[in-house]
Structure formats: structure tokens, C-alpha cells
Amino acid sequence: MHPVGPADAAGDGMIVDLREQARAARIAVPSPPTALQRPALGTWTGRMCNEYRSASVFEALATQLADTLGEDHEAVTTVRDFADEERKHGVLCGAVVESLGGQARAEIADPPPFPLHADAHPLEGALRNLLSVSCLSETVAVSLIGAEREDMPDGPLKDLLTEIWADECGHAHAGWKLVAELLPDDDALKQRLGEYLAVALGHLEVHELAHLPEDAVWPEGANTWGLCSGLDARALFYETVEGVILPGLERMGLPANRAWAERRAP
Ligand SMILES: [Fe+2]
Numbered sequence: 001m002h003p004v005g006p007a008d009a010a011g012d013g014m015i016v017d018l019r020e021q022a023r024a025a026r027i028a029v030p031s032p033p034t035a036l037q038r039p040a041l042g043t044w045t046g047r048m049c050n051e052y053r054s055a056s057v058f059e060a061l062a063t064q065l066a067d068t069l070g071e072d073h074e075a076v077t078t079v080r081d082f083a084d085e086e087r088k089h090g091v092l093c094g095a096v097v098e099s100l101g102g103q104a105r106a107e108i109a110d111p112p113p114f115p116l117h118a119d120a121h122p123l124e125g126a127l128r129n130l131l132s133v134s135c136l137s138e139t140v141a142v143s144l145i146g147a148e149r150e151d152m153p154d155g156p157l158k159d160l161l162t163e164i165w166a167d168e169c170g171h172a173h174a175g176w177k178l179v180a181e182l183l184p185d186d187d188a189l190k191q192r193l194g195e196y197l198a199v200a201l202g203h204l205e206v207h208e209l210a211h212l213p214e215d216a217v218w219p220e221g222a223n224t225w226g227l228c229s230g231l232d233a234r235a236l237f238y239e240t241v242e243g244v245i246l247p248g249l250e251r252m253g254l255p256a257n258r259a260w261a262e263r264r265a266p
């Protein structure tokens, strides 16, 4: 997850090493069949890295909100707490890696710089990032993780995923609520946010599809380890955008349907 902006570029790289905390949080996961060992490790290592990156996004969003709304605004504390939750998710996903016999350590690209949208008024810049982070990325996460959780048999891994999912619901919900509260009754601003959404939605599609390969096809029972069909997940992504996100944005007066029709990757 990362918001879209002009400074969106990857850096050199960094090491995420959560082994110590992740080992302390190991859970009882059944051993996957040999053919699924590597995919399961790859999936949970990738998630660990994504969750870790999400923490830095919420840290930066909290700072932007503090600069825009004032340090005392309750949204600032709420969003800082979300950064803590994303760090916890990183450890939880790392715990799955360690429980599967892997190591909760990986090299990742530096997170892209957080876009401050200096071309826009501070409130408009904050609204862009809230839309990108909560109304788009976190809302898609709620949908995809929720479906994966539904398909998973009861047990410690489902409990762990449920904990993550509950937090993601909070991350999405708080953002939708805050955008509705902060969005001024200003048609010109809404039109400009619609232009931003065309880029943010294009970026979201490229980013999500890259993480949901069409050739991800698993034997029956692979859902035990959170391995999902790429095609099913892609279909769910489009249903979430078209059935939840666009109508929600349109209800707030944002021209989201047009933005989706005119979406373009940055
Ligand atoms: Fe998360």
C-alpha cells in the first residue's frame, strides 16, 4: 500500500528483520505439502514486508494530518495507532513465516517517498492521501483478506488473520469517515479530487494486479495456508472497486465513476 504522488519512486533497499519478535509469536501451523512450502513462505514473507511498509505510510499520514489539522486533532492519534497496528501485522506475518520453518527477514526496496502534494492546498493534499490509503488500498485489503479468512479452516492461522482483518476494517472505516467529515462543499475541489482519483485508481489497479498473478492456481486445501486463486482475487478486486469504492465516493459527491473510466497509471 502506498499513496500516489509525483515523488512516487523506489529507492535502493533495506533489510526488514523481525526474527526475534516473530519467533516469540510463533503459532501452530500445519506443515504444508512439499509443493506448497515455498509458495506459502513467499506469500507470508511478502505480506510481512507489505505490512512493514504500511507502517511508514501511516506515520507519514499522521504527520501530514498533524500539520494540516493540528496535533490535537483526534485523527492524528488514530492514524499513529494504525502505524503501530501495521508494525504488529508485520510481526504476525513474520510469525507465520517462522512457524512454517522460514526466517522473518527480507530485503525490500526503500518505501517510496510519501507524497505531500505540494501542488495542492494542504487540506486537499491530505484528502488525496486519505482517499488513496483508506478509501482505496485499505478497502481492497478488507475485501481480499476477508475472503481469504472465510475460506480458511478454523485454527490459529485463521485467528491471526482475523486479528489483522479486524484492524484493516478499522483503517478503512476511519479514512472513509474522516474524508466525509473533512470534504468541503466545494464543487471545484471535488472535480480536482476526481482528476486525482483517475491516477490513484489507475495506480491501484496496476499495484493490485501485480500482487495477484493470474497463474496463481493451487490444489484443493491450499487455503489452509492462505494461498488464494489469483483469478478469484482479481475478480473480487474489481467487484470491490465497482461495487463498494466507486459508489461510496460518488455518495460524497466525488466523480469517481468518471475517474475509473478514465483511470491511468502514473
Ligand atoms: Fe495491515
Ligand SMILES: [Fe+2]
Binding pocket: 054, 086, 138, 141, 167, 168, 171
Ligand atoms: Fe492496514
